[in-house]
Amino acid sequence: MKVEGNDWFYTKEVKEHFMNPKNFLKEEKEIKEFNGYGKVGNMKCGDVMEIWLLIEKNKIKDVRWRTFGCASAIASTSAMSEMVKGMSIHNALKLTASDIMDKLKGLPAIKVHCSVLGDEALREAIKDYESNNN
Amino acid sequence: MTKTKNIQNTAKELYMDYSATTPTRQAVLDEALPFFVEKYGNPSSFHSTGLVAKRTLQDARERVAKILNCDEKEIVFTGSGTESINLALKGIAFKNMIKNKGLGKGTFITGKIEHPAVLETLEWLEKFGFNIIEIDVDMNGIINLKQLQNDIKKNQEEGLPVLLVSIMYANNEIGTIQPLKEISEICHKYGVPLHSDGCQGAEYLPLDVTKLGVDMLTLNGSKIYGFKGTGLLYKNKNVIIESLIHGGGHENNLRAGTENIAGIVAMAKALEIAEKEKKKETIRLKKLRNYMVKKIKKEIPKVIYNGSATKRLPNNVNFSFEGIEGESILLRLNEAGIRVSTGSACASQSLDPSHVLLAIGLPHGLAHGSIRFTFGKDTTKQKIDYTIRELKSSIKFLRTISPEWNKQKSWRKR
Numbered sequence A: 001m002k003v004e005g006n007d008w009f010y011t012k013e014v015k016e017h018f019m020n021p022k023n024f025l026k027e028e029k030e031i032k033e034f035n036g037y038g039k040v041g042n043m044k045c046g047d048v049m050e051i052w053l054l055i056e057k058n059k060i061k062d063v064r065w066r067t068f069g070c071a072s073a074i075a076s077t078s079a080m081s082e083m084v085k086g087m088s089i090h091n092a093l094k095l096t097a098s099d100i101m102d103k104l105k106g107l108p109a110i111k112v113h114c115s116v117l118g119d120e121a122l123r124e125a126i127k128d129y130e131s132n133n134n
Numbered sequence B: 001m002t003k004t005k006n007i008q009n010t011a012k013e014l015y016m017d018y019s020a021t022t023p024t025r026q027a028v029l030d031e032a033l034p035f036f037v038e039k040y041g042n043p044s045s046f047h048s049t050g051l052v053a054k055r056t057l058q059d060a061r062e063r064v065a066k067i068l069n070c071d072e073k074e075i076v077f078t079g080s081g082t083e084s085i086n087l088a089l090k091g092i093a094f095k096n097m098i099k100n101k102g103l104g105k106g107t108f109i110t111g112k113i114e115h116p117a118v119l120e121t122l123e124w125l126e127k128f129g130f131n132i133i134e135i136d137v138d139m140n141g142i143i144n145l146k147q148l149q150n151d152i153k154k155n156q157e158e159g160l161p162v163l164l165v166s167i168m169y170a171n172n173e174i175g176t177i178q179p180l181k182e183i184s185e186i187c188h189k190y191g192v193p194l195h196s197d198g199c200q201g202a203e204y205l206p207l208d209v210t211k212l213g214v215d216m217l218t219l220n221g222s223k224i225y226g227f228k229g230t231g232l233l234y235k236n237k238n239v240i241i242e243s244l245i246h247g248g249g250h251e252n253n254l255r256a257g258t259e260n261i262a263g264i265v266a267m268a269k270a271l272e273i274a275e276k277e278k279k280k281e282t283i284r285l286k287k288l289r290n291y292m293v294k295k296i297k298k299e300i301p302k303v304i305y306n307g308s309a310t311k312r313l314p315n316n317v318n319f320s321f322e323g324i325e326g327e328s329i330l331l332r333l334n335e336a337g338i339r340v341s342t343g344s345a346c347a348s349q350s351l352d353p354s355h356v357l358l359a360i361g362l363p364h365g366l367a368h369g370s371i372r373f374t375f376g377k378d379t380t381k382q383k384i385d386y387t388i389r390e391l392k393s394s395i396k397f398l399r400t401i402s403p404e405w406n407k408q409k410s411w412r413k414r
């Protein structure tokens, strides 16, 4: 093994999503275009996630998020946001933590709880949408 | 994208983590190298090759004793700072257990912000019956002297001897320097010996053990431009401890095993250089430290400077950045070539953030959001400027995507 000055602790996929995350909420005013909101986690354990969904005809048309947490938490939210765009609610509800992990080509064992939050936040947001629209 | 270019152009590696470990100094390596291939003897051998090693060992011991202002017989060379600490604490504990037919009887007193080498060793000793007390620190990280004195007094009045007080010289996370002299005066008033973990202090602080008033002092090579995997314990001849490693009479019967001559020579040389440069380097780094602190406070909103402003190692800067998490700051800085540490749980094997930051009263969120910058011999103002530039952009970005940052619009004052 050759040790380079810039070796990385996570997979290439995690690094890419962490350094250049997709679909995060850039400005507060974007929020009003979305119709489902979910927030999970707490400061004590050190991970908090917020997700906004735009759901039309049972499909996730668009998604935004914010995440407080380590690189793997940020990367897994970003990866999840790419995965669910265009997905039906039905399929999105079936999304698991290990699906997100697969997309990131794996996470260190101790980090797994971070990505678990991603799918939980997603479910919260879908629940929020459904309770507002039923 | 531009960021990646930056790394390659300006700083492939900008090390700001000298409290984690230091590179070995060239002069230290040069002096130690002959003891691998050419002068490879075993000090215990009864021939000329062995004698060279024996004399080298003796010489290194004298050089170290001179710096610590102690007798050469009071130096025990070990395999790390952690080992020295284990020897000091367990050495006292085993002595006590031998007296009490295998049971531990007595109290150890330490501080809340000690290195795990101290805290976990004492936690383990609890299983044998010892009573362990952890003294609080104030928001600067300074030990509560009143509480220390009261706890010693109370224990002794209740018939529980206080076997040892162990308080670190300087803290590895926030750089707080403890008033060792005052601590030792309290201990000695009650006849209690004092051990101090001096690993972080050795490079910059005085090491005269009589002036410090310590009965045992732990140092290591890893933090003073010596070798990793080397350490020593100063032990006053009046303090009696048991050995942890048996199998020969090495190190005055306190640490069996063929001596690491190269590492010991490196340790002596590293201490000598540290001693020589201390004054000048402290002045230089203090200036840089104060410059960085001032600039971060001015240029980045909602930061907390952790630790003491004045009773602090010259090479330590520790900040919490509100609304974001430390590991993500660390890794973004790492991408810019900058190496730092964090007190966040995310960068450790536990789910709790740094016990040091919690002990000085930081809430969990701010403890997770801490970054430690520690300087060393190659740190310059230019490197600090580059670091602050990269820090600012990392913080700005991470705050943009943070629910915590966007939630709290009010400046929480400590």
Ligand SMILES: Cc1ncc(COP(=O)(O)O)c(C=O)c1O
Pocket (backbone or CB within 6 Å): B019, B020, B079, B080, B081, B082, B083, B115, B117, B168, B170, B171, B172, B197, B199, B200, B220, B221, B222, B229, B230, B231
């Ligand atoms: C304050 C303190 N004590 C003890 C140690 C342990 O030293 P070593 O790594 O040589 O075992 C360290 C370094 O990690 C330290 O910073």
